[in-house]
Amino acid sequence: MRPEGCMDGVLSRIREIESRFGIERVQRGEVVSFDRALKEAEGDLEDESLPGGDVEIPESAQERLKVWEPVLQELCGRYGVDPDLARAVMYHESGGRPDAVSSAGAIGLMQLMPGTARALGVDPRDPVRNLEGGVKYLAQMLARYGGDVEKALAAYNAGAGRVDSHGGVPPIPETQRYVKNVMALYRKYDGGNR
Secondary structure, three states: HHHHHHHHHHHOOOOHHHHHOOOOOOOOOEEHHHHHHHHOOOOOOOOOHOOOOOOOOOOOHHHHHHHHHHHHHHHHHOOOOOOHHHHHHHHHHHHOOOOOOOOOOOOOOOOOOOHHHHHOHHHHHHHHHHHHHHHHHHHHHHOOOOOOHHHHHHHHOOOOOHHHHOOOOOOHHHHHHHHHHHHHHHHHHHOOOO
């Protein structure tokens, strides 16, 4: 079998699995309906704080992050999370793409695993609810580790069990890079005050 034929089969299988879980990919230039997202959020967010109508998903990460800023601010205020930290996590996790799906199965803006999303009571495929789940989970991890941002980020990436068993950032290269990179973004967003 030629390599492109094999790739077509793999992509077909990925689309089949995504459809089973109701995952819809948003292509560049497509429109995400905030009206639908708000209805599914059952009025949890203030309508006036959200972008109105349909919003085109921009090509650049910086522009995508701006689209989600009103929602991010609302949620961070609700859950007591520094918006600069949540923005750094969202940028690192998905670059502001609501359609992001990792090879491990993490979904959306904040790259929530399906089990984590269920535990948080959010639909990870809904961008507003995904962002809410990520901010809520960040708040939980910050509370668990007494405001220690590095431990909270390590738990967000590798799980609280691993952070607990190592008493801090576990010796997992991916998690160590994750914490380092998100902390660098966090310092950038807050003007280098961290």
